[in-house]
Amino acid sequence: MIDLHSHILPGVDDGAADMEESAAILKFMQQKGLKKIAATPHYPLYKEKDYKKMIGEKLGQLREKAKSENIDIEILSGSEILIEKKLPWLLNDNKLLTINNTDYLLLETHPILLPDYFPEIIHDIQAMGFKIIIAHPERYNFIQKDPTLLYDWVELYDLKLMLNSSSIFGLHGKRAQNTAEKLLDIGLCHLMSSDTHGIDKRPFTLAKGLNKAEKIRKGSKKIFKANAKAVLANDKVESFEIKEKRNSIFEKIFSFII
Ligand SMILES: [Fe+2]
Numbered sequence: 574m575i576d577l578h579s580h581i582l583p584g585v586d587d588g589a590a591d592m593e594e595s596a597a598i599l600k601f602m603q604q605k606g607l608k609k610i611a612a613t614p615h616y617p618l619y620k621e622k623d624y625k626k627m628i629g630e631k632l633g634q635l636r637e638k639a640k641s642e643n644i645d646i647e648i649l650s651g652s653e654i655l656i657e658k659k660l661p662w663l664l665n666d667n668k669l670l671t672i673n674n675t676d677y678l679l680l681e682t683h684p685i686l687l688p689d690y691f692p693e694i695i696h697d698i699q700a701m702g703f704k705i706i707i708a709h710p711e712r713y714n715f716i717q718k719d720p721t722l723l724y725d726w727v728e729l730y731d732l733k734l735m736l737n738s739s740s741i742f743g744l745h746g747k748r749a750q751n752t753a754e755k756l757l758d759i760g761l762c763h764l765m766s767s768d769t770h771g772i773d774k775r776p777f778t779l780a781k782g783l784n785k786a787e788k789i790r791k792g793s794k795k796i797f798k799a800n801a802k803a804v805l806a807n808d809k810v811e812s813f814e815i816k817e818k819r820n821s822i823f824e825k826i827f828s829f830i831i
Contacts, residue, residue, distance in 0.1 A: 574607050574608060574783070575610070575798070575801035575802060576602070576609070576766050576767050576769070576777075576801070577611045577613070577706075577735070577764065577766045577801055577804060577805075578611065578613050578653065578708060578735060578766035578767065578768045579610055579613060579766070579768065579769045580613070580614060580615070580653075580768070581595050581598050581612050581635070582595065582614050582632065582635060583631065583634070585614045585618065585628070585631055586614045586615040586618060587615070587770060588769070588771065589770075589771060589772075592635070595635055596639070597772045598771065598772050598776075598777065599635075599639055599644045599646055599648075600642070602769075602777050603644055605777060605779070605780040607646055607777075607780070608646060608647065609647040609649060609805065610647070610649065611649045611650070611672050611673060611679075612635070612649070612650065613651040613652055613653045613672070613679055614628060614631075614652060614653065615652075616653065616654045616670075617655065624652075624668065624670075625670060628650070628652070628670060629650070632648065636648050649672070649673040650670055650672075650673060651672040651679060652670040652671075652679065653679050653680075653681055654669060654680050655680075655681055655682070656680050656681070656682045656683075656688065656691065656694060657688075657694075658688075658690055660697075660698060661697040661698055661701065664701060665701070672706075672804055672805070673804075675804065675805065675806075676702055676703050676704045676807055677703075677704045677706055677733075677804050677807070678698065678703050678705055679706050680705055680708065681707070681709070682707070682713065684713050685713075686715065687713075687715050687722075692730070695732070696730075704733070705730075705733065706732070706734075706735050706764065706804070707726065707732050707734055707735065708735050708766075708768070709735065709736065709737045709740065709745075709749075709768065710723060710726070710736075710752075710762075711736060711740050711745075711749045711750075711756060712740065712745050716752065717748045717749070717751075717752050720752060720756070721819050724819040727761060727812075733763040733764060734756070734761065734762045735762070735765065736757065736762050736764070736765045736766075737749075737753070737766065737768045738765055738766065738767050738778040738782025738783070738786075739768060739775060739778050739782070741754055741757070741782060741789070742785070744775065744778070757786055757789045757790045757793060758816065759815060759817050760790065760812070760814055760815045760816055761815060763796075763800055763810050763812060764797060764800050764801060764810070765779065765783060765786060765793075766801070767782070790813070793813070796813060
């Protein structure tokens with residue numbers, strides 16, 4: 574099992590508070606069978622002048638700690654990057670981190686309103702050769718209201734969608750849960766990760782999330798596992814067969830949660 578989205582670096586963002594909590598999270602993950610994890614702290618961190626340097630140091634410290642505690646999980650680099658206008662410039666200046674130094678970028682956007690420059694920024698970043706994964710689309714208010722937007726994101730923009738395992742357990746509310754479960758059922762998603770923030774607060778749920786996903790959409794566990802592996806190898810991810818085409822039952826299914 575591989576997890577591509579987590580906030581396990583100590584004292585960096587709203588994730589693990591300190592090294593002890595980071596180690597406790599990793600031990601719990603190991604018990605659940607995790608083998609590899611990408612540490613994906615938020616970008617930007619407003620007070621941090623040299624993000625990459627600081628994250629690199631924290632990664633090194635956490636790897637040392639894991640080794641000293643006999644935790645056999647490979648900890649990989651990454652970042653969860655908020656979409657903003659200057660991303661192409663930041664990427665051009667090599668200021669940001671991809672997942673495991675591949676071409677895959679993990680991006681998130683404002684939860685309430687999609688910025689009007691979204692298509693332009695996506696286009697510019699892809700033109701630079703990056704592949705884009707969107708974190709937890711089910712949590713965005715505008716997606717919950719109009720999930721058909723995701724057809725454009727997948728079919729026109731070639732974005733890859735990563736669900737939070739925590740969403741299908743209702744940890745982000747009923748709307749996010751309903752949206753995640755329907756996206757999974759229909760097949761409008763590519764990856765599942767934990768987005769772990771702590772040992773108690775937003776804990777690791779990927780192992781049980783993959784099992785629950787399998788019950789909602791048969792074959793999903795295998796696809797999610799294969800796709801996480803593919804991202805780390807910078808290979809293509811596979812897509813589900815989409816059950817419902819746009820302007821179909823899909824919209825009706827969502828109308829009850831609006
Ligand atoms: Fe996150």
